Amino acid sequence: MSEQSKYAIVVGVDGSPSSQDALRWAVRQAHRTDGNITAVMAWDTPALYDWPLPTAEQLDRATDETLRKIVHDTVDEADLARIRTQVARGHPAKALLHAAESADLLVVGRRGQGSFSHALLGSISQYCVSHAPCPVVVVRDHRP
Known part of the structure; x- marks a missing residue:
C-alpha cells in the first residue's frame, strides 16, 4: 500500500488537553488502520x-x-x-474541513464547555461534525 493510499486521519491540534487527547486517539486509530x-x-x-x-x-x-x-x-x-x-x-474549523477534504477521518477535541458558553462561543467540534466531508470523532476532555 502506498503512502497516498493509506488510511488518512486529520487531527486538529491547538495545545489544549482535549486536542492532545485527540492526537493520542488518532495515533491509536492509525495503528489499527x-x-x-x-x-x-x-x-x-x-x-x-x-x-x-x-x-x-x-x-x-x-x-x-x-x-x-x-x-x-x-x-x-x-x-x-x-x-x-x-x-x-x-478560522480553525474551516481549516480543518479543508484539510479533511481527502481524509478518511477527522479527529477533534472538545473542551467540555457547558451549553451556555457553547451557545455564545460556538464550537469548532460541532461545526466540524455538521460540515465535514468524512466521519468525525470528537474526543472530549473529561478533566475538571
Missing part, C-alpha cells in the same frame, strides 16, 4: 490595534514550531514517523 496522520494547527490574523503585526511568515513559523513541539511532547517517539504537521491560515 495502518494509517497516517496529518496534525493541523491553524492561526488567524490577530486583532491588534496600534501594535505592529507579525508577518504571515512569522506566524506560520511560530505556529509550526508550536505544533511540532506539541506533537513531539504528546506522542511516543516511535509514532512520530506516522505524523506530518500542517499549518493553516484562517
Whole structure:
C-alpha cells in the first residue's frame, strides 16, 4: 500500500488537553488502520490595534514550531514517523474541513464547555461534525 493510499486521519491540534487527547486517539486509530496522520494547527490574523503585526511568515513559523513541539511532547517517539504537521491560515474549523477534504477521518477535541458558553462561543467540534466531508470523532476532555 502506498503512502497516498493509506488510511488518512486529520487531527486538529491547538495545545489544549482535549486536542492532545485527540492526537493520542488518532495515533491509536492509525495503528489499527495502518494509517497516517496529518496534525493541523491553524492561526488567524490577530486583532491588534496600534501594535505592529507579525508577518504571515512569522506566524506560520511560530505556529509550526508550536505544533511540532506539541506533537513531539504528546506522542511516543516511535509514532512520530506516522505524523506530518500542517499549518493553516484562517478560522480553525474551516481549516480543518479543508484539510479533511481527502481524509478518511477527522479527529477533534472538545473542551467540555457547558451549553451556555457553547451557545455564545460556538464550537469548532460541532461545526466540524455538521460540515465535514468524512466521519468525525470528537474526543472530549473529561478533566475538571
